[in-house]
Amino acid sequence: xxxxxxxxxxxxxxxxxxxxxxxxxxxxxxxxxxxxxxxxxxxxxxxxxxxxxxxxxxxxxxxxxxxxxxxxxxxxxxxxxxxxxxxxxxxxxxxxxxxxxxxxxxxxxxxxxxxxxxxxxxxxxxxxxxxxxxxxxxxxxxxxxxxxxxxxxxxxxxxxxxxxxxxxxxxxxxxxxxxxxxxxxxxxxxxxxxxxxxxxxxxxxxxxxxxxxxxxxxxxxxxxxxxxxxxxxxxxxxxxxxxxxxxxxxxxxxxxxxxxxxxxxxxxxxxxxxxxxxxxxxxxxxxxxxxxxxxxxxxxx
Amino acid sequence: xxxxxxxxxxxxxxxxxxxxxxxxxxxxxxxxxxxxxxxxxxxxxxxxxxxxxxxxxxxxxxxxxxxxxxxxxxxxxxxxxxxxxxxxxxxxxxxxxxxxxxxxxxxxxxxxxxxxxxxxxxxxxxxxxxxxxxxxxxxxxxxxxxxxxxxxxxxxxxxxxxxxxxxxxxxxxxxxxxxxxxxxxxxxxxxxxxxxxxxxxxxxxxxxxxxxxxxxxxxxxxxxxxxxxxxxxxxxxxxxxxxxxxxxxxxxxxxxxxxxxxxxxxxxxxxxxxxxxxxxxxxxxxxxxxxxxxxxxxxxxxxxxxxxxxxxxxxxxxxxxxxxxxxxxxxxxxxxxxxxxxxxxxxxxxxxxxxxxxxxxxxxxxxxxxxxxxxxxxxxxxxxxxxxxxxxxxxxxxxxxxxxxxxxxxxxxxxxxxxxxxxxxxxxxxxxxxxxxxxxxxxxxxxxxxxxxxxxxxxxxxxxxxxxxxxxxxxxxxxxxxxxxxxxxxxxxxxxxxxxxxxxxxxxxxxxxxxxxxxxxxxxxxxxxxxxxxxxxxxxxxxxxxxxxxxxxxxxxxx
Numbered sequence: 001x002x003x004x005x006x007x008x009x010x011x012x013x014x015x016x017x018x019x020x021x022x023x024x025x026x027x028x029x030x031x032x033x034x035x036x037x038x039x040x041x042x043x044x045x046x047x048x049x050x051x052x053x054x055x056x057x058x059x060x061x062x063x064x065x066x067x068x069x070x071x072x073x074x075x076x077x078x079x080x081x082x083x084x085x086x087x088x089x090x091x092x093x094x095x096x097x098x099x100x101x102x103x104x105x106x107x108x109x110x111x112x113x114x115x116x117x118x119x120x121x122x123x124x125x126x127x128x129x130x131x132x133x134x135x136x137x138x139x140x141x142x143x144x145x146x147x148x149x150x151x152x153x154x155x156x157x158x159x160x161x162x163x164x165x166x167x168x169x170x171x172x173x174x175x176x177x178x179x180x181x182x183x184x185x186x187x188x189x190x191x192x193x194x195x196x197x198x199x200x201x202x203x204x205x206x207x208x209x210x211x212x213x214x215x216x217x218x219x220x221x222x223x224x225x226x227x228x229x230x231x232x233x234x235x236x237x238x239x240x241x242x243x244x245x246x247x248x249x250x251x252x253x254x255x256x257x258x259x260x261x262x263x264x265x266x267x268x269x270x271x272x273x274x275x276x277x278x279x280x281x282x283x284x285x286x287x288x289x290x291x292x293x294x295x296x297x298x299x300x301x
Numbered sequence: 302x303x304x305x306x307x308x309x310x311x312x313x314x315x316x317x318x319x320x321x322x323x324x325x326x327x328x329x330x331x332x333x334x335x336x337x338x339x340x341x342x343x344x345x346x347x348x349x350x351x352x353x354x355x356x357x358x359x360x361x362x363x364x365x366x367x368x369x370x371x372x373x374x375x376x377x378x379x380x381x382x383x384x385x386x387x388x389x390x391x392x393x394x395x396x397x398x399x400x401x402x403x404x405x406x407x408x409x410x411x412x413x414x415x416x417x418x419x420x421x422x423x424x425x426x427x428x429x430x431x432x433x434x435x436x437x438x439x440x441x442x443x444x445x446x447x448x449x450x451x452x453x454x455x456x457x458x459x460x461x462x463x464x465x466x467x468x469x470x471x472x473x474x475x476x477x478x479x480x481x482x483x484x485x486x487x488x489x490x491x492x493x494x495x496x497x498x499x500x501x502x503x504x505x506x507x508x509x510x511x512x513x514x515x516x517x518x519x520x521x522x523x524x525x526x527x528x529x530x531x532x533x534x535x536x537x538x539x540x541x542x543x544x545x546x547x548x549x550x551x552x553x554x555x556x557x558x559x560x561x562x563x564x565x566x567x568x569x570x571x572x573x574x575x576x577x578x579x580x581x582x583x584x585x586x587x588x589x590x591x592x593x594x595x596x597x598x599x600x601x602x603x604x605x606x607x608x609x610x611x612x613x614x615x616x617x618x619x620x621x622x623x624x625x626x627x628x629x630x631x632x633x634x635x636x637x638x639x640x641x642x643x644x645x646x647x648x649x650x651x652x653x654x655x656x657x658x659x660x661x662x663x664x665x666x667x668x669x670x671x672x673x674x675x676x677x678x679x680x681x682x683x684x685x686x687x688x689x690x691x692x693x694x695x696x697x698x699x700x701x702x703x704x705x706x707x708x709x710x711x712x713x714x715x716x717x718x719x720x721x722x723x724x725x726x727x728x729x730x731x732x733x734x735x736x737x738x739x740x741x742x743x744x745x746x747x748x749x750x751x752x753x754x755x756x757x758x759x760x761x762x763x764x765x766x767x768x769x770x771x772x773x774x775x776x777x778x779x780x781x782x783x784x785x786x787x788x789x790x791x792x793x794x795x796x797x798x799x800x801x802x803x804x805x806x807x808x809x810x811x812x813x814x815x816x817x818x819x820x821x822x823x824x825x826x827x828x829x830x831x832x833x834x835x836x837x838x839x840x841x842x843x844x845x846x847x848x849x850x851x852x853x854x855x856x857x858x859x860x
Binding site for chain 1: 656686687
């Protein structure tokens with residue numbers, strides 16, 4: 001085991017970084033909890049029949065009047081907070097991961113091509129990226145939301161909420177990928193192995209994806225983790241502001257928005273528990289991203 | 302003055318302690334230039350870093366004594382060590398581009414250094430700085446001192462670095478490859494300066510270098526290092542003239558001589574090189590099949606390459622920078638043409654133009670009687686893509702670090718449709734490795750698992766697997782140690798004579814070109830200074846420039 005760990009520098013560094021280990025445990029637990037929510041959660045929070053008003057506004061189990069059936073307490077209508085968080089995290093992570101993936105595919109593709117071809121193409125892509133950066137994510141989301149409302153028939157609008165939200169977030173994140181991929185590609189273009197491939201007459205697509213891409217994966221992986229955290233946060237922000245998901249299929253952001261109503265009325269758990277969960281998840285993903293950055297960039301160590 | 306005994310430096314790592322240098326002993330007297338020579342990884346720089354107390358973490362001096370004129374260098378407090386650096390021991394680094402702060406005027410850097418070590422007014426410090434700059438040969442020093450580093454040329458910049466090392470009147474200066482980044486002419490001036498300073502100011506110099514020619518030119522004494530140990534030490538004449546240790550002898554044998562051409566370098570037989578088996582013959586046979594085509598020559602006519610210049614005004618079109626002026630030359634089929642020139646002379650631009658990476662402004666290139674489409678108009682499947690192959694300077698960047706050797710080598714076979722069967726491609730790649738003197742099991746490894754010389758062999762194998770007729774070697778050995786260089790040059794010569802390849806051999810190293818080339822072109826600032834048979838050009842150079850270059854190149858005393 002020890003020899004195995006020593007062989008891989010990343011693993012070796014991992015075993016000596018308590019912060020990274022804790023972050024990995026927290027992130028992994030949240031992701032497993034979210035992925036298996038239907039099996040783990042005590043009840044289905046979407047099923048209206050599963051909760052009763054009698055259980056409304058119960059505090060967490062360690063407070064007086066706590067009920068062991070509801071570990072972290074309930075909402076005003078008796079909805080179980082544990083279940084809500086697990087299902088909410090599930091939605092948040094699905095949106096976050098798919099938005100990050102779309103952004104990565106779009107951004108890396110454009111960034112690689114920009115770095116490879118340079119010149120006019122590069123200029124156009126980078127100016128689009130600049131414009132994209134000038135628009136706040138919320139504005140982009142509102143814009144896409146508005147367009148979707150305008151052109152989609154109202155029956156399917158509700159079903160497409162998640163897709164629209166994902167697209168909006170992806171559009172505000174691709175710039176990071178494109179810029180990083182472009183800069184790294186520029187560096188690799190100077191390397192002689194790339195020149196060798198071009199001289200040999202290899203197809204540009206092959207040079208980009210077979211030769212260059214594997215060599216710029218390091219910084220891109222770091223962006224992926226950091227952007228995953230951003231995507232989750234963005235989704236939470238949008239849902240919190242009411243542009244995101246509705247209250248009947250709540251994500252973490254929606255849960256926090258609901259909790260806001262109870263902030264000053266003594267039922268602190270309704271706001272703070274989902275908030276703490278979101279903070280823990282985002283911070284641990286960010287710590288993992290920082291750790292990856294250190295692994296890939298020995299100079300920062 | 303400096304006395305080092307039993308110096309051992311260790312680097313703790315996750316694989317246990319690594320001993321970088323072991324039991325190193327040396328003494329440097331005032332006014333002595335002590336050369337420390339060895340190939341990369343020998344631990345030369347670590348010796349210097351240990352003496353000046355700048356070992357990279359986590360390195361540490363495990364045991365040994367180091368004294369400088371009675372001061373024990375090992376028992377200094379951090380503050381004392383800090384005062385010692387710069388004041389009594391200075392350092393000159395390899396690259397003058399990076400060892401000066403680009404955002405500070407030279408004046409400030411010099412005055413800052415002087416004031417850090419002496420209680421002296423800024424005015425007096427400046428006066429001293431001007432004096433030193435004048436002493437080391439910077440004209441008009443009182444004005445030039447206000448310049449920024451980028452306003453000096455490479456050689457002048459290295460003089461400023463030397464002035465910086467000198468301005469506190471140190472007793473010992475450690476010069477770590479001080480001339481490696483410089484051209485021959487500048488190198489010779491900087492070396493003369495070092496020698497002069499040692500004699501006039503009685504400063505001890507520790508000259509760390511891989512270049513035996515540099516040692517021969519100015520060192521009084523020399524120590525030969527390998528694998529962290531000093532193998533041989535003595536006066537320069539004695540060590541270079543009558544080397545005792547077999548390694549020193551081998552090292553001297555692999556230095557290419559400037560004044561004569563030798564057929565093959567004497568290289569110690571390698572264990573796996575001699576056990577050449579049938580696999581190599583397979584590759585040889587396969588290559589010879591391709592040789593059925595006739596040899597190709599290259600003809601360049603009035604080639605001109607201009608790059609867009611830097612825009613200085615919003616309204617005016619920027620002046621173009623002309624990298625190559627009307628170059629015409631001819632590489633005879635089956636011969637080796639050497640292309641020499643200092644950095645910036647346009648050597649690499651020429652190579653890139655031939656391969657189509659750079660678009661020429663005028664002129665054309667003919668390969669075996671056919672005109673090559675210039676620059677981007679050359680299609681991906683143009684036949685020249687296969688016929689012309691290139692071997693690059695830096696073997697650490699010319700192989701894709703994420704691909705296995707087998708994948709790298711199969712690429713030309715697959716790309717040019719030479720071998721369609723995957724298994725066969727693999728076998729041929731393994732056979733080719735054998736032909737270039739590598740073990741066939743290298744095929745499943747990654748480039749980082751090999752040394753520079755081995756990687757360059759792999760790069761040669763990749764070029765050969767395209768069944769090329771014309772090879773461009775762009776400084777193929779300048780990133781390699783001299784003994785490895787000898788092996789690679791031997792390999793290239795063998796392959797050339799066996800397969801009748803035509804080679805364009807680019808190098809800044811006159812001695813290497815002398816060994817390789819049939820004809821030679823001397824390039825300077827994008828113009829041809831001289832073009833002729835190697836023998837003639839080296840023995841009776843017609844141009845003033847070539848004569849100068851030949852004079853300035855350090856040569857070994859022939860034993």
